[in-house]
Amino acid sequence: MNPLRVMIVLIAAVSAIGLAVVMQKAMGGKAPPAAVVQAPVATDKPMTQVLVAKRDLVIGERLTAADVTWQAWPSDAINAAFITNGAAAPAPTKTAAKAAKAVGDVADGMIGGVTPEKAIEGAIVRDPILAGEPITSRKIVRGGEGGYLSVVLSPGKRAMAVPVTSETAVGGFVLPGDRVDVLQTHEGPSGGEGEGAAAKTVVADTILQNVRVLALDQSTTAEKDAKTIVAATATLEVGPIEAEALARAKAAGPVTLILRAYTDLGGPSGLGVRSQESNVVRVNRGGQTSSIAVRP
Incomplete structure (x- = not known):
């Protein structure tokens, strides 16, 4: 091999190593950070406010407005038994439209023209309700409804x-x-x-x-x-x-x-x-x- 060519290769290698050392010192002795890969941001879905328990509720406990709160819930996962604020997303299909109407009817029936927090005030817990779980009519009983006395006793x-x-x-x-x-x-x-x-x-x-x-x-x-x-x-x-x-x-x-x-x-x-x-x-x-x- 031509000695001149070997000399040029060695000089290039030493120069590359020296340049790497200089760059590392300039960055505080740390290796250059790896590129951060960000997860793709999910597209926004229509959300509906659902009335949920703020804490764990046990059988026989009498509810107050402070025991419940509103929580955002995907509109396409709303159950007809949930109590919502009525602001469900527009239904693109007939099936979804029927489901949205059922949600509104149940909420109106339970609320009775007053705010949901006031509607459940004084109700008795019939089945345990976990924190963050939606409030449904099956798990609570109010005065005048069947099964009320057996829960109150x-x-x-x-x-x-x-x-x-x-x-x-x-x-x-x-x-x-x-x-x-x-x-x-x-x-x-x-x-x-x-x-x-x-x-x-x-x-x-x-x-x-x-x-x-x-x-x-x-x-x-x-x-x-x-x-x-x-x-x-x-x-x-x-x-x-x-x-x-x-x-x-x-x-x-x-x-x-x-x-x-x-x-x-x-x-x-x-x-x-x-x-x-x-x-x-x-x-x-x-x-x-x-x-x-x-x-x-």
Whole structure:
């Protein structure tokens, strides 16, 4: 090989290496960054605002407007059971048009002319709802709808109705959600013997104390600004033993509801003192008396 040509190749190689070293030092000793490949930006899709849970909601929880929020949802994935703001994208096909109309009809039926947040306020969660999950009518129940009482009842409690009048229900001032005592009056033993003695006495017993009023007639909530409700039936929340005591009391005669003060709601709840005593039998053996609780 021609020595001159070899010399030219070596000089070119050394020059290339030197140029690379100079460039690396000029860039702070770092290798030149690799080209950044950006993912293609997806095309914008029509979105619709859907009412979703802001947090996890458990069975029996009462909803408020603060428990829900709006979330953007692809319009082509909207389910007819979702509650939307009604601003769905124009439907290009007949099928999509029918789906959009169904969404609007369901939303209107659930909302009832008010904002969605207000429409679900006071509703009870029937099935668990996760945060971010759309609110649907299948998972909540509102006052006056089927299944409402079974969701509202506390664990282990029962709903039992008793007849009332304005006179036996504090003149109509007892409202759903109030706490009451249940009182019964009946004839006691005569006050004496012989002519001129009292013919009879009246005894009043507290059958139940501090029980919750679930509904009056078929109303589970009081109307806005309602101060009184004159009803023929009051539905109370009671336990199994309390229900038996109340059934016996109803069979013996009418009962009266006694409204409790708001500051007294934390008191004992359940059987009244008289009902508790009626479930105790005193046995005397060898001069010693013992008490045994029994179910009547």
